[in-house]
Amino acid sequence: MGDFWGPDLISDLPQSIIESILVRLPIRDAVRTSIFSSKWRYKWNSITKIVVDEKCVPPSNDRTINEKSLLKFVNQLLFLHQGPIHKFQITNSDLQSCPEIDQWILFLSRNDLKELVLELGEGEWFRIPSCLFNCQKLIRLELFRCELEPPLTFKGFMCLKTLILHQVLISPEAIETLISSCPLLESLSLSYFDSLALTIHAPKLRSLYLEGEFRDLCLEDTPLLVDISVAMYMTDDIAEHFEQSSSCNFTRFLGGVPNLERLAGHIYFTKYLSIGNDPGKLPVTYRNLETVELYQVSFEDMKEILVVLRLITSSPNLKELQISGSSNIPTATDAPDLDFWSKECPSDCTLKQLKVVKLTDMCGVPHEMELIKFLLANSPVLETMSIVPCMYVMESQLKMLIELVRFRRASARAEIVFVRD
Numbered sequence: 001m002g003d004f005w006g007p008d009l010i011s012d013l014p015q016s017i018i019e020s021i022l023v024r025l026p027i028r029d030a031v032r033t034s035i036f037s038s039k040w041r042y043k044w045n046s047i048t049k050i051v052v053d054e055k056c057v058p059p060s061n062d063r064t065i066n067e068k069s070l071l072k073f074v075n076q077l078l079f080l081h082q083g084p085i086h087k088f089q090i091t092n093s094d095l096q097s098c099p100e101i102d103q104w105i106l107f108l109s110r111n112d113l114k115e116l117v118l119e120l121g122e123g124e125w126f127r128i129p130s131c132l133f134n135c136q137k138l139i140r141l142e143l144f145r146c147e148l149e150p151p152l153t154f155k156g157f158m159c160l161k162t163l164i165l166h167q168v169l170i171s172p173e174a175i176e177t178l179i180s181s182c183p184l185l186e187s188l189s190l191s192y193f194d195s196l197a198l199t200i201h202a203p204k205l206r207s208l209y210l211e212g213e214f215r216d217l218c219l220e221d222t223p224l225l226v227d228i229s230v231a232m233y234m235t236d237d238i239a240e241h242f243e244q245s246s247s248c249n250f251t252r253f254l255g256g257v258p259n260l261e262r263l264a265g266h267i268y269f270t271k272y273l274s275i276g277n278d279p280g281k282l283p284v285t286y287r288n289l290e291t292v293e294l295y296q297v298s299f300e301d302m303k304e305i306l307v308v309l310r311l312i313t314s315s316p317n318l319k320e321l322q323i324s325g326s327s328n329i330p331t332a333t334d335a336p337d338l339d340f341w342s343k344e345c346p347s348d349c350t351l352k353q354l355k356v357v358k359l360t361d362m363c364g365v366p367h368e369m370e371l372i373k374f375l376l377a378n379s380p381v382l383e384t385m386s387i388v389p390c391m392y393v394m395e396s397q398l399k400m401l402i403e404l405v406r407f408r409r410a411s412a413r414a415e416i417v418f419v420r421d
Contacts (some may be wrong), residue, residue, distance in 0.1 A: 002319075004048040005085065007016045007386045029142070029189060029405055031285055042229065043194070046314065048083070048084055048085055048086040048087065048196070049085075049087040050077065050081075050085060050088050050089070051068070051084060051089045051091070052088075052089065052090045052091070052092055052095075053090075053091050053092055053230070054092060054093070054094075055061075055164075057069040057070050057073055057334070060077065061249070063094050063121075063150050066094040066097065067094050067095055070094060070095055071095075071098070071100050074100070074104065075100065077247075078104060078107050079215070082238075083111075084111050084112035085108055085111045085112070085113060086112060086113065086114040086115065087113075087114065087115035087117075088104070088108050088113060088115070088116055088117075089115070089116075089117035089158070090117065090118050090120065091117065091119045091120060092119075092120070092121065092124070092281055093120075093121040093390075094118060094121055095120050095121055096121055096123045097120060097123065097124045097125065097126040097127070097420065098125065101118075101120075101126060102129045102131075105128075105129055105131055105132055106131045108135070108278060109132065109134045109135050112137055113135045113138060114137050114138060114139045114140070114143070114159075115135065115136070115138070115139060115140040115141075116132070116138065116140070116141055117140075117142040117163055118143050118144065118146060119142070119144040119145070120144070120145060121358070122145075125145050125146060125147050125169065126145070126146050126147070126410075127147040127149075128143065128146050128147065128148050128149075130151050130305075131406040133150055133151060133154045133157075135157070136158060137159055138157050138159060138160050139159050139160060139161050139162070140160070140161065141160060141162070141164070141165070141344070142162075142164040142165050142166075143165055143166070143168050144166045144167060144168075145166070145167045145168075146167075146169070147168070147169045147170075147296075148165070148168050148169065148170040148174070149170065149171075149174065150174055150177070150178055151386050152250070154181070155181065156181025156182055156183070157178075157181070157182045157242045158182075158183065158184070159184060160182040160184060160185055161180070161184050161185060161186045161187065162185075162186065162187040162188075163178075163185060163187070163189070164186050164187075164188075164189040164415075165189070165190050165191070166189075166192060167191070171194055172197060172198065172414045175190075175196075175198070176198065176199055176200075176201075179200055179201065179202055180201040180202070181203070183203070183204065184204055185202045185204055186204055186205060186206045186207065187194055187205075187206065187207040187208075188200070188202065188205060188207070188208050189208075189209040189210075189349070190209070190211070191209070191210075191211035191212060192211065192212050193211075193212035193213065193331070194212065194213050195206075195213050195214075195215050196212060196213065196214050196215060197214070197215040197216035198210075198214065198216065198217055198218070199218040199220055200217075200218070200219050200220065200222060201220050201221045201222075202222055203221050203222070203223065203224070204224060205222050205224060205225055205226075205247075206224050206225060206226050206227065207226070207227040207230070208222075208225060208227070208228045208230075209229045209230075210229070210230045210232075211230075211231040211232075211234070211266075212231075212232070212233060213233045213234070213273075214232055217230075217249070217252070217253050218252045218253065219230070219252070219253055219254070219256055219257060220256065221256075222256060222257060223256065223257070223258065223259065224259060225257045225259065225260060226259055226260060226261040226262065226288070227252065227260075227261060227262045228257070228260065228262070228263050228264070228296075229262075229263075229264040229265075230264070230267075230269050231266035231267060231269070232266070232267060232268040232269050232271075232272055233267065234267075234268045234271075235243060238411040246291070247276050247277070247417065248276035249272055249273050249274070249275045249276050250273045250274070250276070250282075250307060250310070251282075251283060252276075252309070253272075253273065254273070255282070255283050255285075256271065257283060257284070257286075258284045258285070258286065258287070259287075259288050260288060260289050261284050261289060261290055261291070262286045262289070262290065262291040262292075263289065263291070263292050263293070263311070264291075264292075264293040265294045265295065266295045267294070267295060268296070268336040269294065269295070270294050270296075270297045270304045270307050270308065271298070271301070271304060272292065272371065273307045274301065274303035274304045274306065274307045275303075278303075278306070281368045282310055282314045284314070284417070285314055285315075285316065286311075286314055286315040287315075287316060287317060288317065289311075289315040289317065289318060290309055290317060290318060290319040290320065290353070291318075291319065291320045291321075292315065292318060292321050292322070293322040293323075294308060294311075294322070294323050294324070295323075295324045296324060296325070296326045296361075297325060297326060298325075298326045298366045299324055299326075299363075299365050299367040299371070300365065300367070300371060301368075302337070302340065305367055305371075306344065307392065308371070308372075309344055309345065312351070312375075313345065313346055313349050314354065316351075316353070317352075317353045318351060318353060318354050318393075319353050319354060319355055319356070320354075320355065320356045320358075320374070321354060321356070321357045321358070321360075322357075322358040322359075322360075323359055323360075323371075324359075324360040324361045324388060325359075325360070325361040325362050325363055325368065326361070336366040336367060338366060338367075338370060339366075340370075341370045341374060345374060349378055350378055350380065350410075351356065351375070351378050351379045351380075351382075352380065353381065354375070354379040354381065354382055355381055355382060355383045355384070356382075356383060356384050356385075357375055357382065357384070357386070358385075358386050359372065359385070359387045359388070360387075360388040361388065361389075361390045362387055362388065362400070363389070363392075363396070363404065364388050364389065364396040364397070364399060364400040364403075369400070369403055372387070372404065372407065373407045373408075376407045376409045376410065376411075376414065377407070377408050377409070377410055378410060379414070380410045380411050381411055381413075382409070382410070382411040383411070383413055383414065383415065383419070384414070384415050384417060385414060385415070385416050386416075386417040386418075386419060387400075387404075387417070387418050387420045388418065389418075389419075397420060401418060404418070406416070
């Protein structure tokens with residue numbers, strides 16, 4: 001290599017530096033460096049990071065050929081590999097559930113595995129072999145479209161900090177035990193779960209993402225949580241279950257997270273928080289909460305409005321607020337109780353840090369306008385309030401504009417941006 005191209009300055013670099021170069025290449029290209037010279041023949045076989053993706057084998061229009069080529073490539077790769085493998089990732093749509101993957105995981109479980117990502121193609125769900133639970137050095141685990149059943153002897157992943165489960169079949173009891181058995185867990189993401197009642201014990205948890213049909217959610221012993229994002233889907237039986245509930249969902253879910261910095265609640269989240277007995281004054285002040293995003297809030301439901309108001313007034317350092325309406329065309333109802341705002345809003349409430357407000361799918365119903373009025377009157381450093389009206393209520397947009405002009409603003413710098421479609 002050096003004779004033809006000049007002095008070979010790369011081959012004699014320390015192995016650690018060469019490995020840092022190789023792990024930045026696609027694994028197929030890293031293996032192909034073995035043709036450079038005799039010095040490079042086995043440089044690749046001690047890299048600690050292996051990513052199996054679409055680039056590992058030459059593409060073919062036949063998925064079966066792709067899968068066979070991929071299995072052969074990975075089998076040879078692991079057979080020739082020497083030393084620990086700290087990260088192993090499969091993100092390949094051509095690869096289906098097969099016995100070879102079980103053998104790979106068994107091999108990895110004996111090689112100091114710290115990160116595992118499994119995302120196979122559509123088809124039969126892959127059943128995670130029990131040997132995975134021997135990987136006691138795991139720091140990150142991401143599973144997609146898998147079946148997961150921890151053995152009865154499993155005591156937990158003592159080093160795990162990140163757990164991501166997407167469309168994973170696992171019993172509610174097993175998932176709660178798995179979470180509580182990871183004492184260092186900092187980031188948890190669960191998506192596409194059906195009718196799941198979940199209680200989370202995770203004293204080190206800082207980030208939480210939930211998406212799916214949840215029958216119940218409870219955060220216990222999660223004092224360090226700073227980032228929560230929840231997207232809830234609603235079925236008829238879950239809605240009926242909610243209606244029969246008496247305990248306060250707000251306090252069960254948000255009553256023990258005093259260090260919260262960001263909260264994003266997607267469809268049905270405010271509805272979920274509004275169910276149960278009124279908590280009255282919240283048991284916690286969210287002094288670190290700077291960003292709140294609430295989507296599809298019904299401004300015809302007084303309990304949902306109360307959830308929004310309690311969150312805002314309990315977050316003295318709130319900087320950015322984003323709310324979308326439910327996009328439902330308002331129906332003729334009894335006269336709204338506008339005294340609600342004077343009764344529920346603290347007289348001394350000042351949102352001293354609020355700078356940006358984004359309101360979308362606004363229909364101009366009385367309680368929406370009262371919220372806007374409250375925010376403008378109590379936000380002395382507000383810079384921008386953008387309002388996007390619902391596309392189905394074009395005739396009420398002029399009325400909304402006339403009302404907005406009349407509202408008092410605590411901030412002389414506040415700019416109202418009214419976006420008409």
